Amino acid sequence: MEKTRDMETERLARAALSRLMEPQDAAGLALVQLAGATEALRIATGRVAAGPDLERDITALLADSGSAGSWAGLAAALRRWQPRIPDLAPERDLATMARLGGRVIIPGDELWPAQLADLGIQEPICLWWRGQEQPLPALEKSIALVGSRDSTSYGAAVTGDLAYSLAQRGYTIVSGGAYGIDAHAHRAALAGGSAAVPTIAVMAGGVDRFYPSGNEDLLRAVANQGAVLAEVPPGSAPTRYRFLQRNRLIAALSAVTVVVEARWRSGALNTAHHAETLGRAVGAVPGSVHSANSAGCHRLLRDGGAVCVTDAAEVAELASPSGTGLPEQRASEAAVQDGLTLEDLILLDALPLRSTTSVEKLSVVAGLGQDSVRAGLGRLGLLGLAVAERGGWKRGKG
């Protein structure tokens, strides 16, 4: 009971903090980590003054996590947060979420996706979640499909195939809810979905509004059957900065991030780089060298950070490198000739397809001694690659 009340206090504090601070505000995240969310909120809103120890600890933590670059002291951070203090109303925000059929989850909740801890100090303060209350998929069952807004018919077809096929195999498709590749990914995942949460849309703005408006029906379906998530509170506009920060959540939620189509400069590449930084697998779908919409994918392949993926089986393999993914279907395509020695291959070449020939002639044509020819014909005969007919030899069908 005590614990529940603590969690609810913490939840309100984190809901408020997520409105006060932009995503990945390094000073704010360090403050929360060191002082706890409730105390951090008191300090951030000026109700409590921070001692000099805290300022020193924040400096040390930011230096440790490599985020000291933008740190200009707590006073500067307080000035940055100050303009938003009048807007704080976390109880109202939680009520809004409840009305929308949603909730706020925070680290420590049973429903909190454990894989977000890999973000370290960049783990979001909370997540605003619109959709049914049910466990979100584990890392190894989540695959992100991302790409250009202005996708081509090729990108649409490949995205649809991958998302549908992966969803049918029980994977959850994570994407960003945008036009183009994102929309195709969500749509096909809803159609093929066999997991409890077939697809997740991670938004750059608040989940109260389905943005962009052209995707409203789609995102409503994603919320109904899957989940729509954001780290910014209801009412937040999807600014470019928030898009870039949002990308780290898509990457962190997913075992694999696949870029299906992307221009040379594209936000999808940013998501791929986040995935790489987290040590997650990155896949890139190849396409025509004449298509500007594949140039970003080829760039990823060329830079060596991404694996070339052409179908759902190859993507699933990346999600489970231990080999528990889908079977490699193409192994069976290996021809029977593959195991032959060079000498037998030479002999096979020398065997006529229609007429038959003698061991003596084969010896001359193949440049092999007659003993070798006889031994080789025996081996090829066992494989059905050579057949004896009316005292001579010809090629078999293998």
Next chain:
Amino acid sequence: MEKTRDMETERLARAALSRLMEPQDAAGLALVQLAGATEALRIATGRVAAGPDLERDITALLADSGSAGSWAGLAAALRRWQPRIPDLAPERDLATMARLGGRVIIPGDELWPAQLADLGIQEPICLWWRGQEQPLPALEKSIALVGSRDSTSYGAAVTGDLAYSLAQRGYTIVSGGAYGIDAHAHRAALAGGSAAVPTIAVMAGGVDRFYPSGNEDLLRAVANQGAVLAEVPPGSAPTRYRFLQRNRLIAALSAVTVVVEARWRSGALNTAHHAETLGRAVGAVPGSVHSANSAGCHRLLRDGGAVCVTDAAEVAELASPSGTGLPEQRASEAAVQDGLTLEDLILLDALPLRSTTSVEKLSVVAGLGQDSVRAGLGRLGLLGLAVAERGGWKRGKG
């Protein structure tokens, strides 16, 4: 004079040996390396008996070079060579080459391509060369373009672009003279060629015949303006075994081997693997995941051995990793925003495009203190990304 006569004796011996032994006959190559070509011919034709020392040395050499697998003793090798002894007539073969406007070159000749020494014991015994007598290109100026015989219009277009563009920049295009990608590569190299030898066709059969016959005119043009090479003597049929061996020569001659189009199982992949084994660069051109003719290229990319290449500049870069290749044109595409801090990027997002706004409003929207907003506007103003207008601020064009 003495030296010249020695070389001509050696040339005749090697010409004869190349008829006696299939390409890459490990026992034969070891024999030549240990005994010298002239003595090796005497032994191989039974005119001289080999001592037990030689047999032991061959065994050791083959074990060292990892080719002991097919070695069954000198007696077995002699039986293999025996059926072809009656066909030996090296003087006649050399006369044939002279009549065709060609020659035979051997290691030690000034015209011998130095890069073939990287093949070690697999270096060919000699090369039958049809075309003008002139130096063949150095390793770093040779690029192999290979691929499917049944190329698509996409493969044809990409091959044409690459070969023409590389030939114009002074590279020699090496390929195999086959239908499809090979033919497109030779043709475009002839059209774009600025090097003395714009293109080289390395044949699996004898150079006396232009094979396949549908490429006869093209190969005649390659011989006239470039070079047609083979390690097998005139009159040799292009067997499958010889195709596979020929591929190692294409790879060894070239600094880079680019596979433009290849099916999942394709001889072009064999050339790529030879190049990898030699430590040469391998490029693969991406294509549609729906095209079976790109599946082999994607396989190479996926296996990690090949670099994704989409234009001539990227191929040239592989040929000269030190950076002496073509300039990276895309560097200039970097936008001015790239150097901004996260805080300035947030501020940039908050700036309206048409109307103007105040520092106070920017402070609330961006979640930044007013001092930070003023400082940021100063930095963005210097870059032209923010402009002051009638007492307010709006977005600049950068």
